[in-house]
Amino acid sequence: MTDVQLTLFALLLAFVIFAALAAAFLRDILSAIIAFAGFSFGIALVYVLLRAPDVALTEAAVGAGVTTVLFLLTIVRTVRPGGDRLFERIKWGPAAVATVLVGVLLTTVSSLPRIGDPNSPVATSEVTRYYLENAYPQTDVENVVTAVLAAYRGFDTLGEAAVVLAAGIAVLVVLRKEVYV
Amino acid sequence: MIDLLTTHYNYIASILLVGIGLYVVMGSPNLVRKVIGMNIFQVGIFLFFVTTGYVDGGVPPIVGHTEGPIVSPLPHVLILTAIVVGVSLTAVALALIVRIYNGYGSLDEDVIKEVQVDD
Numbered sequence A: 001m002t003d004v005q006l007t008l009f010a011l012l013l014a015f016v017i018f019a020a021l022a023a024a025f026l027r028d029i030l031s032a033i034i035a036f037a038g039f040s041f042g043i044a045l046v047y048v049l050l051r052a053p054d055v056a057l058t059e060a061a062v063g064a065g066v067t068t069v070l071f072l073l074t075i076v077r078t079v080r081p082g083g084d085r086l087f088e089r090i091k092w093g094p095a096a097v098a099t100v101l102v103g104v105l106l107t108t109v110s111s112l113p114r115i116g117d118p119n120s121p122v123a124t125s126e127v128t129r130y131y132l133e134n135a136y137p138q139t140d141v142e143n144v145v146t147a148v149l150a151a152y153r154g155f156d157t158l159g160e161a162a163v164v165l166a167a168g169i170a171v172l173v174v175l176r177k178e179v180y181v
Numbered sequence B: 001m002i003d004l005l006t007t008h009y010n011y012i013a014s015i016l017l018v019g020i021g022l023y024v025v026m027g028s029p030n031l032v033r034k035v036i037g038m039n040i041f042q043v044g045i046f047l048f049f050v051t052t053g054y055v056d057g058g059v060p061p062i063v064g065h066t067e068g069p070i071v072s073p074l075p076h077v078l079i080l081t082a083i084v085v086g087v088s089l090t091a092v093a094l095a096l097i098v099r100i101y102n103g104y105g106s107l108d109e110d111v112i113k114e115v116q117v118d119d
Helices: A003-025 A029-049 A053-077 A092-109 A126-139 A144-152 A154-174 B002-007 B009-027 B031-052 B073-104 B109-118
Strands: none
Touching: A003 A029, A003 B009, A003 B031, A029 A053, A029 B031, A053 B031, A053 B073, A092 B009, A126 A144, A126 B073, A144 A154, A144 B073, A154 B073, B002 B009, B009 B031, B031 B073, B073 B109
16 A cells, blocks of 8 residues: 555544544534444445455445434424533543453454455455356346345345335334324 | 564554554444444454465456456455444444434533433
């Protein structure tokens, strides 16, 4: 990876983490939601740099778009707690737990293959090789992600559609107008 | 350690995002912000998966037009499914939050607990 790309990556990741921290600590919930939308968009750009255009499009449309609208609809129907302070107070108990988790996970990083390693287990996997070689001849679809999603793992996608249907029904049932006791 | 920052930066970022997400889910009293934290946690894991598929100098997994290494499509497929499922989860959680607000008149978990004790 070239230095320019590395710098771009570093800037984007710094922006993403900064936006996540803003979403975590801004006192005003509307500001937190806007920070979260920026966070989703930043992560979509990271996916573009990782050569995952399908994931980037989905994240930008669904993560930055639909999720933000859902959050905004929620605070329209509930409250937007404000206050005089700009930031939330740090709670030390949960912060300690999260720090321990981060510390433990960081010890595993050095045993992962470096980013972009052509000999990493994922890149050399039999499954990866099979899909890249056979997706076009077998399904006539040039985009391998689409081919895998719709053909090889079609039942998985059907299950995904079932989850979305179930979620839609659940939302309708939960929000059904009735006389609250 | 400095070497790791230049070769494993995405993994470190995804671990930090998981940490931030866990802190928000546990530490924030506001239910809407807890859902935001859950989303941040998820994105940390998505970033980890997509990073594992990346190959130096790779092109997007669209075959037939370019030579050279192609990034692995498998993590992309799994994460596409996970993103959509994550949005479904968020939608149901937010619907439950609206309903909780209608019942308790607050989004603060401490206030909700007090109302429950009073009942």
